[in-house]
Amino acid sequence: MKAHTRANRRRGFTLIELMVVVLIIAVLAALVVPKVQQNAETAKIGAAKSQIARLSSLLQQFRLDCDRFPTTEEGLNALVSQPSDATGWKGPYLDKVPVDPWQMDYQYLFPGTTADSFLLSTDGPDKQNGTDDDITNLDL
Template sequence: MDIAHIKSRSRIGAQQGFTLIEIMVVVVILGILAAIVVPKVLDRPDQARVTAARQDIGSLMQALKLYRLDHGTYPNQNQGLKVLAERPANAKDSNWRSYLERLPNDPWGRPYQYLNPGANGEVDVFSLGADGKPGGEGTDADIGSWQL
């Protein structure tokens, strides 16, 4: 065998591509990366909703504090949070003003809950979480003013 023949055989071998084992190793590595990354990416919208609920609750609590400064007390349970955005029909108090442009719903589309007296403070404002039921864990957990 001459040297030219050996060189041409080595070039042909180099151009044949990847072996099955090399391809399988790459597929396994991609699978491991996907198993790590995908759950984190899919969890982002839920985390964003929880953060938005906390921000809304903080804004509602600030509006409630302004209401209390003007009226000397928080809205009663019957008035609820609605009184922050709409003047009550029987309002005789000249101190009333709109404390919010509109009353937001929680990130899952349900109204925020209001308790006066509160179970965790003077008043409680909270969302029932993703499942809309009291209690729960993770994104189903209640998100309340007592957590701020």
């Protein structure tokens, strides 16, 4: 009978051993997950900056073609479909207006900081306008 009990003990892990393994996995996850999330947020910020740079370039092309920037009301949709009074329009410059990496719309304002400039921005990770994490074409 004693030999049978020893054989059963050798076949599996004890509860203590399993708990130690689970604890080690939990500690490793607690260390790794925040780093992965931070890297993902950094990648989204980089993607937003790239999209703003690309949209800014397309807005400059619109200006070259139409001799003006889109109005605030026309917004980025002027890059997709021709505004009624945009002579010289050679678009579409985009298939569709993209959303930022946080699934929010980009904000377009004309005139921007000066009479002949525009402001293109996203509210950033916190999705709140006017905070430190906002990203604009002025930041590039």
